[in-house]
Amino acid sequence: MANFYNDNEDLRFYVEKWIDWEPLVRLTEHDFNYEDGFKDSGEAVEFYQEILELLGGFIGDEIDPHIAEMEREGPRYEDGEVFFPAKFDSIFEQIGELGIHGICVPRELGGMNTPLLIYMFQIGMMARADVSISAHHGFHCGIAMVLLVTSIAEGSTEFDPQTGHITSTRFGDEITDIMSGANWGSMDITEPDAGSDMAALRAKAELDEDGVWRVSGSKIFITSGHGKYHIVIARTEFDDEEKTGLKSLSTFLVPAWTEDADGNRVRVATVERIEEKLGHHLSATCEVHFDNAPAYLLGERGDGFRQMLLLMNNARIGIGFESLGLCEAAYRMARDYAAERESMGKTIDRHEMIAEYLDQMSIDIIGIRAMAVEAAYHEELAQKYKIMAAATTDAQESERALKLYKEHQWKARLLTPLLKYQAAEKAVEMSQMAIQILGGVGYTSEYGAEKLLRDAMVMPIYEGTSQIQALMAMKDSMSSIMKNPQAFVKRVAQARWKSVSERDPLARRVAKLESLALGAQQYLVTKTAVDKFKSLSNVPIFDWPQELTKEWDPKHDFAYAMLHAERLSRLLIDLNICELLYAQQLEYPERAGLLERYLERAEPRCRYLHDEITTTGERLIARLHPERAGESASE
CATH class of the missing domain: 2.40.110.20 (Butyryl-CoA Dehydrogenase, subunit A; domain 2)
Structure with missing residues (x-):
């Protein structure tokens, strides 16, 4: 059977080469001061690889072959309780025996004390077999960590001031219960x-x-x-x-x-x-x-809404990895089928259009994983620096930790909605493409392609729709510019200069994408500001500064930006992926081919998106908001 870690070269690249494990492991291991912990980062990462390899084999052998059988039986509802197929229960009993329900729970609470990033990787591998099992599994360790993080935030967790280890926490019994696998x-x-x-x-x-x-x-x-x-x-x-x-x-x-x-x-x-x-x-x-x-x-x-937003960050990153796993399943199914199915004298993967589909799917997966790892990495560092600030009694150290928390949190915040949007939308697109490549048998239940599409359809809906993600990305983009317009203008100029002056052709191409994305943002900000000035016609000039900086009505003033939020998000997605792949190929030249493949598709797409943002939308906005144009709506 397949090992879902060993057979994934791109996943192994991140675990074994790319991720800067040192700061993450050091925070997780409290500077290696556990008596029964690791001596250094290298030893810890070897353990993480062993876990992922073990889980990859377990998923390939014990979960993937039984999905169709379990899905046919499904859960049943009787007398107010829910019951699952025997094999489903057996799988989760085995997961409990492996200790995986507490994979990222701190060692002092009885967990395996791995970084949350390892948890995300296993979510992706499990979702490649079945997203239902992945989701259910996520509500074991995931809820245990929610209880712990919430307790730390409210001050009901106590730490040893010397080691930073947890000595007690408000929901210790519940966390232990969840880790045992008895409850979730x-x-x-x-x-x-x-x-x-x-x-x-x-x-x-x-x-x-x-x-x-x-x-x-x-x-x-x-x-x-x-x-x-x-x-x-x-x-x-x-x-x-x-x-x-x-x-x-x-x-x-x-x-x-x-x-x-x-x-x-x-x-x-x-x-x-x-x-x-x-x-x-x-x-x-x-x-x-x-x-x-x-x-x-x-x-x-x-404080419920603010807490929900914080919890949603991890949840949405988790959906990104879940969607990535589904994309992997769709691509591999289509690729393997196309390599065997003959038509017109050759296997269909040799036909130009099918080859194009497969090439697009494979490079999109690489792009999604680049964003997923980056978002998860910064989100975890942010949360661990925040915990460090709460645990230490050194005021200077606490201040430093809080500063690092804010830096990493902002990076994660910018990436998370883009990741969730792209991964979810691509899960649907690739599942549909897999059915198309399989043809008639894809429409039957025999191969499981139709199941992938059924499972994918909810990804752009739950944990915040794709449209919500786009609005969040747009809001952060616009707010950042308005808070510091001078820095934005400087960045625009630098991007334009790099697009013509960089010696590296790949750097010039990435800079051109940045210039397109910044140009689109500049247009939206300018458009928004001009419309705002129009609304000030009856406001005394001395009150303009207050109106422009404080009295914004997002539902009205940002209408044009909201209309183009998805287009802007897709521009920012392509830019972020290309910047990440560019950074990788500087250290690992063998990755340069991946960047070139992605740029080949991203460049015309970004030019089109920029053109759409800057030339369309006036008619629809006038119909929706006739007061802005000073005219009645026309149908």
Whole structure:
């Protein structure tokens, strides 16, 4: 059987050559001061490789061959509980025996203490076999880490001031339970009529007379919602005029059941049903109802939306790796089939159009992985520097750690929505392309190509739609320019100069892409500012500075930028991938061919996107916002 690590040359490049493991391992191992820990980074990385190789073989041997059989049986709902095929349960028992449920939990809490990046790599490998199993697996260690990180943020985790090791944490028992594999958790956010619009959430939490929080309400589309530990977003502020909408939300841990003296479950949160879905047939996507369920407040009241955004960063990076695994499955299926299927005297991978499809799929996968690794790396460094700042008693060291936290957090923030957008959209595109290459048999269930498309269709929807990701990327781009326009103008000039003066032809080509992306951003900012000035016609001139810097209405003032948010995001995606591949080929010249392949496709695409941004949209904006053009909408 295949080993999903050993057979992936590009994945091994990052693990074995490219990633700068030293700072990440040093933070994870607390400067190598564990008595039973590693002596240096080299020893740690050897262990990480052994884990990935072990998991790659386990996934290839124990999971991948049994997916079709398990999916045909699927989970079933009986008397308020969810049951899975015997093989599914056996797989997770084996994962528990391997200790993988606690793969990135700190050593002092009983975990394997690997970087979160290793967890992300295994998510991608597992998703190549089946995204349902990958998603369910993610809610074991993932929820354990959410509880730990939340406890650290709220100050309920204690550290040894000498070593930085955790001595106690608020949810230690729950983390131990999850690592054992006995239980897992879920993120409960979505409600009927409240998906992307969190301000419309209706689930509520109130304090009873004994000071116990009680959560009531229904949540839908909850992946692995049959688990015990629910991270729930609920409304807590009802009469405070300053805490309305998103500011009225708080985060809770709600254990779905307790056990009586005989070990029987006494539920306080009920699973109402399993959703019937297009794909992810091995995933229990549940509707969960809470009726006065006892709950634990996480962090501060009214901080739920901010906490959700922080948790979403890791979740969206995880979806990036999950989508990447699905892309790998689609490409490999199409490639292997095309290499054997003969038509018109040759295998179809020798036909020009099919060869073009396969070439495009393979280079897109390389681009997605470059962004995924970069985003995950910076996100993890950011969180670990933040933990370091909380653990140390040295004020100077804490200040340094917080500075590094902010630097890495910003890099991760810029990449995360682009990664989630690109990986999710490409998962759908490549799955459809695989069906096309397989032809008639791709449309049948025999080969599994149709399953990949069914599974891929949700990727651009959950954990924030592609459109939400594009709006986030646009907002950060525009806000960054407006905060420091001088730096932006300087960057524009430098990009233009590099595009004609760089000696390295590849550097010139990447600089030209940067110039196109910056030009598009400059156009959108200028367009937005001009429209804002138009709205100031009835405002006294002395009030203009305040209006221009503070009184922005995103729904109105950024309309043109919002229209082009996806186009801008695709421009920024191509630029980021090319910059990452360029940096790689400087150190590893054998990667230069990958950059050339990507540029070959990115250059005409970026010119077209720039042209679309700068020449289209006026008619639609005038129809949607007639007050801006001073005319009535025309249909």
